Amino acid sequence: MAAANRPLRVGIIGAGGIARDANVPAYRALGDQVELVAVADIVAAAAERMLQEQGFQRAYTSYEEMLAQEDLDCVSVCTPNKLHAPAAIAALRAGVHVFVVKPPALTADEARDMRAEAARSGRVLTVGFPTRFSAEAQAAKRYVDAGGLGEIYTGRITALRRRGIPSWGVFTSKELQGGGPLIDIGVHALDTALYLMGFPEPASVLGATHTHLGNRPPGPAPWGAWDWRRYDVEDVCNALVTFRNGASLLVETSFIQNIEVMEEFNVRLSGTRAGLRLRPFAVFGEENGTLVDSQAAWLPKGKSYHDLIANFVRAVRGEEPAVCTPDQAVVVQRIIDAIYRSAATGGGVEA
Ligand SMILES: NC(=O)c1ccc[n+]([C@@H]2O[C@H](COP(=O)([O-])OP(=O)(O)OC[C@H]3O[C@@H](n4cnc5c(N)ncnc54)[C@H](O)[C@@H]3O)[C@@H](O)[C@H]2O)c1
Structure with missing residues (x-):
């Protein structure tokens, strides 16, 4: 030591x-x-x-x-x-x-x-x-720990890019990276959602991947032209993850997809008392018989x-x-494995 x-x-x-x-x-x-x-x-x-x-x-x-x-x-x-x-x-x-x-x-x-x-x-x-250490995730954690959401039973994570294939590095190589947007950017949102949910034990996964655009000559490429001939990761990966405690999580990720936003990264969780959205931070609840949305007036600039x-x-x-433990790393990686396995086989799999 x-x-x-x-x-x-x-x-x-x-x-x-x-x-x-x-x-x-x-x-x-x-x-x-x-x-x-x-x-x-x-x-x-x-x-x-x-x-x-x-x-x-x-x-x-x-x-x-x-x-x-x-x-x-x-x-x-x-x-x-x-x-x-x-x-x-x-x-x-x-x-x-x-x-x-x-x-x-x-x-x-x-x-x-x-x-x-x-x-x-x-x-x-x-x-x-790093996303776990963001001001938004830490604010969310305080809500969760104080019981503000009640029991969290469902959520949705997004790590979406419309045209966001890196033109540098090896991010488009399945051999070197293990996959595309799910393992590269979805993993941040997945980890943060699990952190807030208390790392429940995964049960099953239904996943799907799609590759239709990244492996063709690029059109508009705001992040620079990538090497489409060597592109062998997914453009899009979606999944439904279920957990042994009955909770579920929807996963949506893309490097390239025809969607209305250029980029979206978010974690949304719903519980029995309230729900929350990470970016911009907001809590959706019910107070004195009224549905109320609360927003943070100020959050510190994070240095995650x-x-x-x-x-x-x-x-x-x-x-x-x-804060990030080897046990948690295994859970994150089990879910990623299961999503890719499910996508390859076309059916639901155990996580
Ligand atoms: N926000 C984040 O947490 C974040 C952001 C970007 C990248 N990353 C992660 O960082 C890693 C690297 O990404 P990057 O953007 O820095 O890529 P990069 O291509 O800029 O850097 C990777 C470096 O590793 C070197 N390298 C390759 N094989 C090696 C070996 N056997 N021994 C020593 N060095 C070797 C390469 O030569 C290169 O200089 C990836 O795993 C990526 O997921 C995390």
């Missing part, structure tokens, strides 16, 4: 966008609680750039070598999804605490292996689900990623538990 009174020695695996724009600034914001020590990326130029621009001490082209050479306390795994489990497990085996960006892994089996390794090594394993990394660092120091 890292000494409480010295800076934690931090490494980064995967020196791309989420490392540069979210993880490193969040570590930096912690000042002398952390020391940015080493970065590994299979692309030497990417590792070198981060070394130069972000003030790391050493760069590697192999995370295995970095783990062997450096005496790190913790790493952020910021690679494409396919590398999350192998890199996290290698780090845990090396005695290093792990923060892995979302989604936890490609599959539920991988998430279980990561959980088992964290338990065996006694190291912290947590997942970067900073809060996530701060929670990770405090968890490594033994000061508080990590």
Whole structure:
């Protein structure tokens, strides 16, 4: 366990966008609680750039070598999804605490292996689900915890883009990412809904995926032209998830779909006393015989990623538990697996 009174020695695996724009600034914001020590990326130029621009001490082209050479306390795994489990497990085996960006892994089996390794090594394993830390989600959590919604029995999550296929990175590769909008953006909303619902045990899933537009030459492409010839993930993924406590959740996600909005990201939950919508935050209830909608007059500007990394660092120091747990990661990943399995088979499946 890292000494409480010295800076934690931090490494980064995967020196791309989420490392540069979210993880490193969040570590930096912690000042002398952390020391940015080493970065590994299979692309030497990417590792070198981060070394130069972000003030790391050493760069590697192999995370295995970095783990062997450096005496790190913790790493952020910021690679494409396919590398999350192998890199996290290698780090845990090396005695290093792990923060892995979302989604936890490609599959539920991988998430279980990561959980088992964290338990065996006694190291912290947590997942970067920033939406949970948003001001809206935290406000919603306070309502839920105070019983303001009553029993939550149904909900609907949306992570929709009209023309939002990333033209960078590997987001259109099933092999490297495990899927499209469901595992990439739907996972944020799914995790937040489960967090607010108290992570009920999933029961069954009926899912459907559609690919009709992403695999054709792009028309209007506000996010840039993507490589349609290599596009093999779903455009749209919809599902109905049921839980052992009787609750249900509707899931709607898309990278590209002919809909009226350019983008929508939301979580809506309904309970026996009231319902709520995350964005913009509102509660729908009944007061003194009148149906009443309440809106937040003000919410603090969230710094979700900073809060996530701060929670990770405090968890490594033994000061508080990590908010996103390996058990929760397995539940999220079980539902994603089941949705894709159901879509492939065309029928309902156990989650
Ligand atoms: N808000 C969020 O939570 C959020 C936002 C964006 C991305 N992400 C997640 O971050 C991950 C990366 O996304 P990104 O946008 O940073 O992609 P990116 O393509 O910008 O960066 C990924 C980096 O990983 C490197 N890499 C690939 N294989 C590697 C290996 N074996 N060892 C070391 N490095 C390797 C690549 O060379 C690249 O530099 C994805 O899992 C994605 O889901 C999360």
